[in-house]
């Protein structure tokens with residue numbers, strides 16, 4: 145797609161439609177889908193939409209400053225690109241494009257363990273930029289610790305441990321599409337790929353993507369890349385609080401825990417010395433029927449009581465969602481699919497366009513709310529105070 149074409153995408157939904165047009169169904173559904181009935185996936189969005197704002201008027205909003213502090217350092221806006229695995233199946237080394245887009249917009253990028261671009265490849269692509277490494281705890285714990293060490297060597301600023309995936313969610317779109325990696329060359333798949341020539345040519349040109357961080361992992365019943373089609377098979381379901389404390393000690397740097405929705409878990413993370421928590425349900429891809437993240441946010445904030453930073457993800461599709469989350473009390477939000485749609489539609493220009501849309505909408509929403517800077521996004525903007533306990 146030409147640069148001009150991508151500029152004709154005016155919303156994240158426009159980018160989603162373009163991604164759907166470009167990708168074979170199995171790949172699009174891998175990114176777009178959630179678990180089981182996709183109730184939590186829809187609820188994440190609905191919870192944002194339920195929040196109505198009370199804008200202030202007659203304030204001089206000719207200048208708006210979106211810069212803020214995230215994990216103790218400056219970010220150009222309270223937004224991060226969150227970790228998403230297997231981006232290379234949508235766009236060759238799509239994680240490099242995502243990291244570059246994050247760099248362009250001055251926001252941190254979180255690299256997934258299951259990325260198709262290695263820890264080192266990303267560090268080389270965006271030297272000096274703020275990078276965080278998201279670690280899944282593999283059954284081979286020593287392999288996980290080596291990944292964390294590699295992140296340290298490559299200059300990553302923080303490690304994010306995702307804790308809502310002791311087993312993979314039941315993602316029925318993937319099952320119905322018979323989606324697997326490496327691709328199975330069934331007649332149906334071949335026909336599907338042939339209908340998407342731009343995608344197929346890009347994949348042929350670049351070669352089958354690999355989960356580069358996991359190369360060398362002994363995975364008895366599956367190939368390295370087979371992990372994508374069987375999410376969680378290699379993850380350690382016995383991972384617990386003691387094991388998390390060991391990771392904290394081994395890493396020794398800034399620690400973020402992602403996938404928390406409860407006050408008691410938050411309290412334990414505070415005591416563990418964690419620096420930040422991400423209120424997340426994995427974008428509705430794990431426990432279907434789980435609480436929407438914006439509904440869980442007040443409980444986590446109240447337990448955190450300012451002792452660690454609280455971020456939130458799940459369903460962020462508009463800049464005004466960032467205002468909503470911050471008005472409730474979050475420090476920042478993460479996006480998963482928003483930038484994924486962009487990168488799948490058009491590579492780096494698509495990823496950048498997603499951030500441009502969110503940044504423009506954030507800026508505009510702040511002005512419309514009479515908030516001149518991030519500190520002025522306060523709870524009085526909400527129609528109803530969140531139900532803090």
Ligand SMILES: Cc1cc2nc3c(=O)[nH]c(=O)nc-3n(C[C@H](O)[C@H](O)[C@H](O)COP(=O)(O)O)c2cc1C
Pocket residue numbers: 174175176188226227228229256257258278306402424425426427428429457458459460478479480481482
């Ligand atoms: C295709 C896809 C892959 C993901 N892979 C990971 C991952 O490897 N690690 C992780 O912690 N979260 C992963 N997530 C969850 C995201 O980090 C994030 O929590 C979620 O996408 C937020 O919801 P949103 O997509 O509505 O923004 C993934 C999400 C998607 C959509």
